[in-house]
Amino acid sequence: MDPEEFRAHGHRLIDWIADYRARVASRPVMAPAAPGETRAKLPASPPLEPETFDAIARDIETVVMPGITTWQHPRFFGYFPSNALLASVLGDYLSSGLGVIGLAWQSSPALTEVEDVVTDWTRQMLGLSEAWSGVINDTASTSTLVALLCARERATGYSLSREGLQGEPRPLVVYTSAHSHSSVEKAALLAGFGKAHVRQVSQDDRYAMQAAALAAMIDEDVAAGRRPCAVVATTGTTTSTALDPLDAIGRVARAHGLWMHVDAAMAGSAMILPECRWMWDGVEHADSVIVNAHKWLGAVFDCSLYFVRDPEHLVRVMSTNPSYLQTAADGQVKNYRDWGLPLGRRFRALKLWFLIREQGVAGLQARLRRDLANAQWLAGEIGATPEWVVLAPVPLQTVCVRHEPPGLGGDALDRHTLDWAARLNQGGQAYVTPALLDGRWMVRISIGAELTEREHVAQLWALMQQHVGADFSPPVTQGPP
Amino acid sequence: MDPEEFRAHGHRLIDWIADYRARVASRPVMAPAAPGETRAKLPASPPLEPETFDAIARDIETVVMPGITTWQHPRFFGYFPSNALLASVLGDYLSSGLGVIGLAWQSSPALTEVEDVVTDWTRQMLGLSEAWSGVINDTASTSTLVALLCARERATGYSLSREGLQGEPRPLVVYTSAHSHSSVEKAALLAGFGKAHVRQVSQDDRYAMQAAALAAMIDEDVAAGRRPCAVVATTGTTTSTALDPLDAIGRVARAHGLWMHVDAAMAGSAMILPECRWMWDGVEHADSVIVNAHKWLGAVFDCSLYFVRDPEHLVRVMSTNPSYLQTAADGQVKNYRDWGLPLGRRFRALKLWFLIREQGVAGLQARLRRDLANAQWLAGEIGATPEWVVLAPVPLQTVCVRHEPPGLGGDALDRHTLDWAARLNQGGQAYVTPALLDGRWMVRISIGAELTEREHVAQLWALMQQHVGADFSPPVTQGPP
Numbered sequence: 001m002d003p004e005e006f007r008a009h010g011h012r013l014i015d016w017i018a019d020y021r022a023r024v025a026s027r028p029v030m031a032p033a034a035p036g037e038t039r040a041k042l043p044a045s046p047p048l049e050p051e052t053f054d055a056i057a058r059d060i061e062t063v064v065m066p067g068i069t070t071w072q073h074p075r076f077f078g079y080f081p082s083n084a085l086l087a088s089v090l091g092d093y094l095s096s097g098l099g100v101i102g103l104a105w106q107s108s109p110a111l112t113e114v115e116d117v118v119t120d121w122t123r124q125m126l127g128l129s130e131a132w133s134g135v136i137n138d139t140a141s142t143s144t145l146v147a148l149l150c151a152r153e154r155a156t157g158y159s160l161s162r163e164g165l166q167g168e169p170r171p172l173v174v175y176t177s178a179h180s181h182s183s184v185e186k187a188a189l190l191a192g193f194g195k196a197h198v199r200q201v202s203q204d205d206r207y208a209m210q211a212a213a214l215a216a217m218i219d220e221d222v223a224a225g226r227r228p229c230a231v232v233a234t235t236g237t238t239t240s241t242a243l244d245p246l247d248a249i250g251r252v253a254r255a256h257g258l259w260m261h262v263d264a265a266m267a268g269s270a271m272i273l274p275e276c277r278w279m280w281d282g283v284e285h286a287d288s289v290i291v292n293a294h295k296w297l298g299a300v301f302d303c304s305l306y307f308v309r310d311p312e313h314l315v316r317v318m319s320t321n322p323s324y325l326q327t328a329a330d331g332q333v334k335n336y337r338d339w340g341l342p343l344g345r346r347f348r349a350l351k352l353w354f355l356i357r358e359q360g361v362a363g364l365q366a367r368l369r370r371d372l373a374n375a376q377w378l379a380g381e382i383g384a385t386p387e388w389v390v391l392a393p394v395p396l397q398t399v400c401v402r403h404e405p406p407g408l409g410g411d412a413l414d415r416h417t418l419d420w421a422a423r424l425n426q427g428g429q430a431y432v433t434p435a436l437l438d439g440r441w442m443v444r445i446s447i448g449a450e451l452t453e454r455e456h457v458a459q460l461w462a463l464m465q466q467h468v469g470a471d472f473s474p475p476v477t478q479g480p481p
Numbered sequence: 482m483d484p485e486e487f488r489a490h491g492h493r494l495i496d497w498i499a500d501y502r503a504r505v506a507s508r509p510v511m512a513p514a515a516p517g518e519t520r521a522k523l524p525a526s527p528p529l530e531p532e533t534f535d536a537i538a539r540d541i542e543t544v545v546m547p548g549i550t551t552w553q554h555p556r557f558f559g560y561f562p563s564n565a566l567l568a569s570v571l572g573d574y575l576s577s578g579l580g581v582i583g584l585a586w587q588s589s590p591a592l593t594e595v596e597d598v599v600t601d602w603t604r605q606m607l608g609l610s611e612a613w614s615g616v617i618n619d620t621a622s623t624s625t626l627v628a629l630l631c632a633r634e635r636a637t638g639y640s641l642s643r644e645g646l647q648g649e650p651r652p653l654v655v656y657t658s659a660h661s662h663s664s665v666e667k668a669a670l671l672a673g674f675g676k677a678h679v680r681q682v683s684q685d686d687r688y689a690m691q692a693a694a695l696a697a698m699i700d701e702d703v704a705a706g707r708r709p710c711a712v713v714a715t716t717g718t719t720t721s722t723a724l725d726p727l728d729a730i731g732r733v734a735r736a737h738g739l740w741m742h743v744d745a746a747m748a749g750s751a752m753i754l755p756e757c758r759w760m761w762d763g764v765e766h767a768d769s770v771i772v773n774a775h776k777w778l779g780a781v782f783d784c785s786l787y788f789v790r791d792p793e794h795l796v797r798v799m800s801t802n803p804s805y806l807q808t809a810a811d812g813q814v815k816n817y818r819d820w821g822l823p824l825g826r827r828f829r830a831l832k833l834w835f836l837i838r839e840q841g842v843a844g845l846q847a848r849l850r851r852d853l854a855n856a857q858w859l860a861g862e863i864g865a866t867p868e869w870v871v872l873a874p875v876p877l878q879t880v881c882v883r884h885e886p887p888g889l890g891g892d893a894l895d896r897h898t899l900d901w902a903a904r905l906n907q908g909g910q911a912y913v914t915p916a917l918l919d920g921r922w923m924v925r926i927s928i929g930a931e932l933t934e935r936e937h938v939a940q941l942w943a944l945m946q947q948h949v950g951a952d953f954s955p956p957v958t959q960g961p962p
Contacts, residue, residue, distance in 0.1 A: 013495075018488035046602035049844075050838075071588075110546075110547070114523070167652070197645060317671075324916035329516050
């Protein structure tokens, strides 16, 4: 495809995306495709000869779209919002069109320096002090792994340069809570700590980690000859957006020399609102923080910000310096290859830069405030309705809810919950995510898609009430929906 | 930005990218920006109020472009080629425009199933047997880390579910060569093995690993009570595209139960040519293989394919299964979150799907054959010219070269090499990468940008001869260029 063909097909694709975005509300939210349906439409082998772009474009409609869940739908209330604001999409288009790679500063100076500036802009927006330096990773999973590797290496005085974790005399221990994201335990296991050395600190009745329990566990491990290494606290847990008490946890962490990592992947976006910053009071105790700009804030995936207080330590753990990557500029510049796992990097800063400029901080703040108000409204409606229960505090934009008809409990209540959520999702008009809370299924309503206005939340609430009424028909699902 | 504004600005951006791609040959290859120059053009703080898209678009020219190294330039001979063919770029545009995320199969069925099919297409193109399953990662660095984590867990019988690497009685050892990519040692250190347990197997005079030396090192480690765990072999090393003997290495690995990982990040693309497949004879011995579709093959970065023989083992090491990610489809589908480090994933398969279809396998093969012939031509010219030396075999598209004027050796020769390469790069007409070979600087000429024809290679060769002639003026650089 030469540039003139790209121009012609590119214009068509822009029109197609514009039309798609204009009509998202008329699509089913959850993809109607059955398992294997997309696969069955594709040839088993690659084409030997070139195909026309027209043929490829036709398959967008027939092969791809029936298998697309409409994440940008105004009644998408699943998982957490993953907004891809159109200004950000254009920033990403520029990145792909330029096709530059960050390997060394010299391989794309603007890639490095725009990332340097835009991560610092974001730091300011979040109210973090000047002590923090930022870098863009793909996801919070990756950043959390980086954080625990850095914790491991600080605790062992850089064991990686010696015998590795294999030569350490006393086991290192990581602390987190049962409500931390699944990526935290995964990162701890991959970093080599072992499941036997990952502690789940108990939670209070708001699903927040108890700092006193953390301190007690640390004492117990120390007494047993183990070495407390890191604590991962969460601002806005995935299940219920619970807020771990960072100040109290931070004091414990400092007293015992633990690395403190704060997972604010979702709730970090809310820190652009001064009135929300109490939620992570004490974050300045931390050694590392993650905030996913690709969730609620609106940068198109993937754009996860990782902030650290000691970039020199990060670089010492992550750096490589083969001859073919050395340049004369090395002493004067950042080489982000030494700030994380991958060597090569996209020009991801463009999508964040375009987003912040096109929206302005005030524009981003206004949208998030709208969503917070919508969550409060929905929680109020649900709380005032018989048989419906709001199960957890609603500090942010996620409401945990259950419909509890009289006389229904235990496994029967679980089946009821999973069934009405499945009916709702399969109806295609809205999408929600069931999850376990205190060992029982409930439904998370996560508000915050760019197009979600009060009316869409009200429509969801009507649909919820409608779908629970159709109950005690044969169960729709065997497992979770 | 609403869909109609996106339509208008998107059309402008498409035109801008088409114009950029049409005129890449007229740009300087290496970005002319000095350290800090881009940064200095940007405000220190984010804008409170929205800016117009016009203002943002103006800054593309004034802020971004002077800091862009032209990776798509026909005289880009640096690093390895990172082609971003325009059909692939359009696939990436569709991905960003749709803004879908792979978390579970249900969150985007087409994302999972197109990836499943297209990685299998690529497997067939590479001539790998049906025993392999593929997944798309961001980079080879990430895939190599995954491979060594999987090796660690196989060797320890899933130590992660117990005491981790901290509870293992005898240290595990990883083997590779001095010519393996920097990401291999980095991955081994991050996986916790420790530098003391990473062995560099000696190489032959073609810079290939010696299988007999590997076997001897393994015997020595076993005798000392250590446990050989993994060997990383390379098909096409970064410095000189050397080819480790996979069949011989594989026999040693099998005999001692080692995990064998093959890094074919660059050279893997050439395996779409049946006449090149001798280069990785024995690859079927391996447990994991990486091939970067985002290099020579032409998928826009990032698109690194990771193939494994035992996906169940991969999933067991990488899986997480929190309640909020479970769906009724789980038993019937792939959930790629359990195939690697990150939870969320872009719809990366689109860019590879578009590329393969628009080019056809035959189209991709023809371009790679052109590049192989150009490398042979250049090596022939250099080898036939007095004072110029081709330093390593040229099985692929990279030529390692040095200009060796009579009487110049040692550090003075190094200075001469770095100086002429720096002058060449700073001239802006071509871009090459110096690297160390046998402890001395030489220059890698890596051919394979999409637009590079024979005439561009000839122009480079003329420039090289011209720039060495301007020597013995004061040195341009202090360090490497």
